[in-house]
Amino acid sequence: MEAILTAARLSLLVSVTATALIALVGLALAYVLARRDFRGKHLLDALISVPLVLPPTVVGYYLVVLFGREGWIGAPLYRLTGWSFVFTWQGAALAAFVVALPLMVRVSRAALEAVDKDLINTSYVLGKSEWETVRKVVLPLAKGGIMAGVLLAFARALGEFGATLMIAGNIPGRTGTLPLSIYSAFQSGDDALAQTLAIILTIISGTVIYLAGKWTSSRWI
């Protein structure tokens, strides 16, 4: 029971942290991709989306190269602060962030692009700035798709396994999220624990996906 609670609590901490960051960063990226033209736009799009098709272990490998104690970013960070993403829950959140971000960007970008350009132009002609237009017209009309993106990203973050294992390891109580604990329990022959954890994860993820589908059918179509 203790093991279940610990893993569930950790999974929640990791997924909520990653999703909160994804909601902010992902929405900003989606807006830029939907409404701006600039050099390297397709490259940025590809860079964000590539974790969708790479094996999570490969994503994890790159995260170690970047954020590991010897990594391009990780080494200076470790020298400055004595802290590193490796084997921490923050490392697990980082992995979840990178893997789940493309879902948020893709879904909310589609929702932002679906907002009628005439409405945006009308708002400008009526004297409203781009920021005011985004707040009062674009976001309310894209709300359904944005919420769906956040929920999908949350579900993906909750189920993250491979990249997390690479950068954060599988330390019970520290980085042993639900998916990793299922693997450990199964490996050590504790089939009952593995089964319970699997069912819990299925229920949570299933509910989230169901809600995401519901949110997408926005009221203003």
Add this chain to the structure above:
Amino acid sequence: MDIALSVRFKKALASGFSMDVSWQAGREIVVLFGPSGAGKSLTFQILAGLVTPDEGHIQLEDVVFHDSRGDIDLPPQLREIGYLFQHYALFPHMTTRENILYGHRQPQGNAAASDLAAMLVRFHLEGLEQRYPGALSGGQRQRVALARAMMRKPKLLLLDEPLSAVDLAVRRSIRTELKNLQRTLNIPMVIVTHDLGEALALADQLIIYDLGHVVQAGTPDEIIHHPQNEIIAEWAGRTLLHGERSFSF
């Protein structure tokens, strides 16, 4: 005629379509008439500041909207125009009241409340304040869009196909309303249409567009009696011979 609006610009699009037009308007109803793809809507977008021309000079009264030599290009927010899109572009998540107030400079103030009340009366929208656009008829939506545009106290009105989305039965009354509105405001009102009957019924000045150019400009009478090319002559002739007013490109 006092010139209130002068428009001269060139614009080439990536699609290969290019425009080169020049015309002027007084405080009157100007109808831009021509087939679809002639550049009428692009002209509106350029007048509104939503699209920047390659070169030219656009001026309303003493305010320069765009001047490529002087490097002036006012953003749409500062142009003080009312622009009615073809399908009215009402915000679907806002009520009639919220839509109209959206156009106000200070929507929270006391002035806004009395301006709103006045608009509701003027455009016959009393009782519809809490309705969403989805629950309004075509004519009602148009009046909401007009009321919203009027909240800005515009100095120029642009109406893109204002009669295309309303029933034939209410077209006549809307024409009269638009004429009255222009006479009351005494500002240039530019209307885009591809329907000849509508153009003739509304225009003080008719400007005929084709393929990104002005083919002819003048009063409806001048154009009917002195058509400058065969196409215009043909429909002018039909109009004279048969009283046919439904010709459209």
